Amino acid sequence: GESVGLHLPTLSVQEGDNSIINCAYSNSASDYFIWYKQESGKGPQFIIDIRSNMDKRQGQRVTVLLNKTVKHLSLQIAATQPGDSAVYFCAEIPAGNKLTFGGGTRVLVKP
């Protein structure tokens, strides 16, 4: 059968609270970053992106923050809902290169 994978970091959050998911990226030459949401049994789904010339971008209930000095990316989800329960992956795209996934974080929303 399938080999056992690493345990994902898990964030448990109360429904209605805000969630913050963090990601450290590796390539200082990356100029584009994406957050993906992956629900159980489904493929990754695009949430929001940000270019390296920005430090903040807002979407619907989500905000991505980029700190290039420390190579850190975060995703903030406002008023977390049960449908937000999923694994979240950050990804970076260096100029002229392929997308590279970072480690995932599992978000569990408690009713």
Next chain:
Amino acid sequence: DAMVIQNPRYQVTQFGKPVTLSCSQTLNHNVMYWYQQKSSQAPKLLFHYYDKDFNNEADTPDNFQSRRPNTSFCFLDIRSPGLGDAAMYLCATSRGDGQGADEQYFGPGTRLTVT
């Protein structure tokens, strides 16, 4: 709706029995990718096609092959599946037109079980 479609969603094969997974896209994207994803891990790129040009990742086992007969379809062939090949296989596409970042769009995946 334009999308990435994978068939079947669930595939069971026997140890050593060749299996083919399929992917199709209606996005008319130049690039198609195959990823392997194991439990609690990030997707791992196996290879991709830029149009008809095949690009293999250095650590992809020879047991994995791919075909892209036309723009819309791409296949993943596993010649002799082992128990360690049980995983979710994800297909993705991207524009690959050199304009801006090349965001990838993922299909729902095929869950492969090896018995």
